[in-house]
Amino acid sequence: MRRTVITSILAVIAFTLVFGLAYPLAMTGISQVVFHGKANGSKITVNGKLVGSSLIGQSFSRPVIGRNGKPKLDEEGEEVLAPDPRYFQPRPSQSGYSGNATFFSNSGPNSVEEREAVREALAAYVGLEKPFDKSLTREGVPVDAITMSGSGVDPEISEANALIQAHRIAAVRKLPLSRVEGLISDHTSSRFLGVFGEPGVNVLQLNLALDEEAPIK
């Protein structure tokens, strides 16, 4: 018994040193040297300033300005945000695009809250895009545009979603639609081996490319 106890304790210590320190630290060392950018979060800097990560979605909403010229507040005193029409809009997020506290929406399949959330998102989407894309119908709204993503920071939207928004962007930015569609296809990821997963359009990278193409004055 005593011998087994000693061996057990020694094993816990030894394997903690090997797998808890040597292994992760060695992996960190290799990664920092070989894949420096990727290992540190695929960060994007513009003019020397960190604007985000190409892997982490961010909000493109802005505060609504009230009649008094100040940002409108809701009942809890938080600023009311609305989508900025000059940018492609990402998927709805339950966490407000938090990059350091992720959680699921956990909306159930038979929940009234889910019905209301989806209904609102659908109305908002049609309300924002319909003026620019007259052919848009409720049936034509891609489902990713009105459901919360898993992470709350999904960096991508579907191609269908991006192509609908392209009408608005082209009108607001005064760009030819074909140019906007070209930018979309430049920022669309492909399936792995052409088979696995779904293609998606990276919203942050697309919007940054848009700002370069047609800067906002």
Added chain:
Amino acid sequence: MAQGWLQVAIFVGVVIALTPLLGKYMARVFAGERVFLTPVLGPIERFTYKVLRVQPEEEQDWKAYAKSLVLFSVFSWIALYLILRTQGIHPFNPEGFHSGPWDVSFNTASSFVSNTNWQYYGGETTLTYFSQMAGLTVENFVTPAVGICVLLAFIRGIIGRNGPGLGNFWADLTRSLYYVLLPLSVIVGLVLVSQGVVQTLSGASVATTVQGAEQALAMGPAASQIAIKQLGTNGGGFFNVNSAMPFENPNQLTNFIELLSIVLIPAALTYTYGKMVGRQREGWSIFAAMLAVYLAFILVIIPAEQHGTPAQHAAGTPTAAIDGSTGGNMEGKEQRNGIAESALWATTTTVTSNGSVNSAHDSYTGLGSAVPMSGLGTSEVVFGGVGTGLYSMLLYVLLAVFIGGLMVGRTPEYLGKKIQAREIKLVSLGILVTPLAVLVTAGLAIATRAGTRSIFQHGPQGFSETLYAYLSQANNNGSAFAGYTGFIQPNAPGNVGAYGISFADLLGGATMTLARFLPIVLILAVAGSLAGKKVSPAGPGTMRTDTPTFVILLIGVVILVGALTFFPALLLGPIVQSLTTQLF
């Protein structure tokens, strides 16, 4: 949807192709033979034996084997609990997190030492890098290795001819760790980093977004842990939303690699088994039974998720696939994974004991969520956990042999060993401990006020959350209907919802530990009982266990036990939800 089926077909093809390759390699490792890594790892292996003061050739009988295993796990538990309780004073803590409270630390320690990786904490909001590495990553490695040890001891009991020896626990543990889990983790980990999974010791970076808002980006040594989290059927995410988080699973390639890693070792172990018993067909027939159930689950879940939920239909939202969009129930799913890869993952992670997720199971359709629950309900014998899946399946094999023997009126035999009353008693206990633990704990949690406090959703979904929580914990899975105790978000210190709820912490922790180690001891006892038996040559009356007939019998037994145990409970949750358009 054709695209979805093609993904499934190719994925399954890859699993089948890799099974013999890795299976053969592992058989050599476990026999102590030379492999291509021996020149590098041999010296480290021998040095480890010296440090541990063990003789790798020393045979242990089932009691000695069990004693080593249990004591090692007890000290692992204590070490992890102490690390979590004192993490505030450790290095590698750039965010300045505090030490964990006793109840959630109890749950987390039990969770990781039992290979469950159930998470009542939020990774990026409560744990230091030291706890993630020296605490959790270590358990991510040693617990699947312990699973392999139990399997090896069991196999040696089945084939043993020379007395009660089942091998040496310390040698099996060390070899599994160094020759199987470590090299695969290094490869998978580096591939993940190359695609954007973070691996750094620096703290969160604060970005100023295009709109001028602040966005903190959580960092950490994630890839090294995620690799073994997938390979060791662990499943505990570095980040709260697990592999839905782009920093944990950034693109279509990493999703494929992580998905493959879940099932790679459990599948290959069936081949290793065939090799060890000297009859390759025995391994393949078990593989075939597993694959058949797996495919049946996938055939249900993908169309279910593609259909969308009653809530979405009630809101008048389109769920049909259109050009450039997958359609379906995308609530809680990531664009890059879509419906098929999310549903395939949900199935794979619950038929095995992995429990990592790349989408929110709580938001699955009724029928869609019945699949993960059924995967858990079959006690994870469809590939199952690393080691645990196959040894649990072998219990079902013995039970099927016994039932088959009764039907034809012969003494049941398996691979030449008579299966008698003592073995069948132990086997039945081993099979029933887990379902019993699920039903008792889920019953307690649904019947008490303290238990129902953890529920997030109304109506049958609230029941499903509870049932899923205890199915998952008792089966050492770790996936969740994350609304359960997760309703006060984010999971942060000082937040009541952050650390679960004491009742759920304690009941869950106790269940995970009991349902891990009681079956293990029973299985080792069966192995000990079989080890001493004489091998009788196969005669014309011997029931063969490598035929399609036996595969069907085996599937029947697995489904029978699972269905009889859980059908009433499933009726109250997912099945009622899939039959109604009523909203709650």
